[in-house]
Amino acid sequence: MTTSERLIESTRELLWERGYVGTSPKAILERAGAGQGSMYHHFKGKPDLALAAIRRTAEELRAGAAGVLHGPGTPYERIEAYLTREREVLRGCPIGRLTMDPDVVASEELREPVDETLDWLREQLAGIVEEGKEQGQFGPELDGEAIAATVVATVQGGYVLARASGSPADFDAGVRGLLGLLAPRSAV
Amino acid sequence: MTTSERLIESTRELLWERGYVGTSPKAILERAGAGQGSMYHHFKGKPDLALAAIRRTAEELRAGAAGVLHGPGTPYERIEAYLTREREVLRGCPIGRLTMDPDVVASEELREPVDETLDWLREQLAGIVEEGKEQGQFGPELDGEAIAATVVATVQGGYVLARASGSPADFDAGVRGLLGLLAPRSAV
Numbered sequence: 001m002t003t004s005e006r007l008i009e010s011t012r013e014l015l016w017e018r019g020y021v022g023t024s025p026k027a028i029l030e031r032a033g034a035g036q037g038s039m040y041h042h043f044k045g046k047p048d049l050a051l052a053a054i055r056r057t058a059e060e061l062r063a064g065a066a067g068v069l070h071g072p073g074t075p076y077e078r079i080e081a082y083l084t085r086e087r088e089v090l091r092g093c094p095i096g097r098l099t100m101d102p103d104v105v106a107s108e109e110l111r112e113p114v115d116e117t118l119d120w121l122r123e124q125l126a127g128i129v130e131e132g133k134e135q136g137q138f139g140p141e142l143d144g145e146a147i148a149a150t151v152v153a154t155v156q157g158g159y160v161l162a163r164a165s166g167s168p169a170d171f172d173a174g175v176r177g178l179l180g181l182l183a184p185r186s187a188v
Numbered sequence: 189m190t191t192s193e194r195l196i197e198s199t200r201e202l203l204w205e206r207g208y209v210g211t212s213p214k215a216i217l218e219r220a221g222a223g224q225g226s227m228y229h230h231f232k233g234k235p236d237l238a239l240a241a242i243r244r245t246a247e248e249l250r251a252g253a254a255g256v257l258h259g260p261g262t263p264y265e266r267i268e269a270y271l272t273r274e275r276e277v278l279r280g281c282p283i284g285r286l287t288m289d290p291d292v293v294a295s296e297e298l299r300e301p302v303d304e305t306l307d308w309l310r311e312q313l314a315g316i317v318e319e320g321k322e323q324g325q326f327g328p329e330l331d332g333e334a335i336a337a338t339v340v341a342t343v344q345g346g347y348v349l350a351r352a353s354g355s356p357a358d359f360d361a362g363v364r365g366l367l368g369l370l371a372p373r374s375a376v
Binding site: 017018019021022092096097099100101102105111114115118119122141142143145146147148149150151152153154155156157158159160161163164165166170173174175176177178180181182 | 205206207209210280284285287288289290293299302303306307310329330331333334335336337338339340341342343344345346347348349351352353354358361362363364365366368369370
């Protein structure tokens with residue numbers, strides 16, 4: 001790995017573990033095993049490096065979610081697959097957690113990839129709910145965009161529950177509740 | 189206000205704005221207008237002061253939620269009142285946001301009041317769902333504890349959506365989706 005790559009990967013890890021506010025340039029250099037000057041050689045500074053790291057994490061998250069959301073199955077099954085796919089629940093969401101970071105939220109540049117990723121996710125889910133309505137799997141009264149927001153919120157809030165208790169089962173409980181409410185009428 | 193009170197109130201504000209990792213003893217003293225030695229005079233240190241601050245915030249959150257959850261209305265109306273009650277959405281949840289703080293999650297002592305508060309909230313909500321089932325407002329297939337987790341997760345994740353976009357409407361969308369799914373059958 002090049003130094004620039006090592007810096008980006010170390011920043012991604014630290015942002016996930018400690019957030020932006022909790023990640024010092026010194027900690028990044030130490031983890032990357034890089035010298036003092038190398039950050040400023042490759043990047044304009046911590047915000048610039050963080051932006052590269054966040055963008056890469058966002059791309060990965062999107063690719064992973066797309067595989068499930070646009071995979072096989074009925075609309076309900078694809079939403080179920082998204083909600084129950086394997087996650088490192090106790091680590092939280094590497095993108096969503098950044099919204100609790102005051103310096104990320106205060107920076108339009110750093111917030112942008114976070115906002116775009118969650119928006120993209122909601123659009124995909126809203127499309128799937130609409131598909132399910134057309135197929136009669138979901139009731140016509142359901143609001144696709146609102147349900148999509150609920151699905152993403154349940155995942156993001158599920159991380160909060162699990163990290164509070166230290167148990168992934170609390171993430172699963174929120175997902176189970178939502179799936180029970182979403183269950184196709186024909187299956188009840 | 190006594191110095192001890194000012195220290196607690198300043199810490200509560202800073203924890204909400206910047207989290208535990210992002211809050212230095214220096215920033216607390218500055219905001220409290222207190223001298224260098226006063227923190228160690230009244231508290232054992234930052235963790236001890238943070239614990240007092242988190243406990244007080246947790247108490248307030250509980251009292252506010254109890255007013256709505258145990259207020260007037262049918263079970264559905266009380267859940268609706270909880271989901272739609274006035275919130276400073278863009279500030280996030282002062283308790284939930286602490287779960288994204290690595291030093292809070294790593295400390296059993298600091299995590300305890302966070303976990304207890306979310307647990308208490310889920311118990312109240314689960315009881316209300318069970319009440320609604322007995323009254324025939326909710327279907328017998330609903331799992332009260334799971335629905336309670338979904339309700340709390342939707343609120344916590346709603347903050348994530350709103351802070352990502354900078355718009356409280358994104359919190360409201362998640363809540364609207366969940367209320368649509370929970371709507372009593374007789375009302376459909």
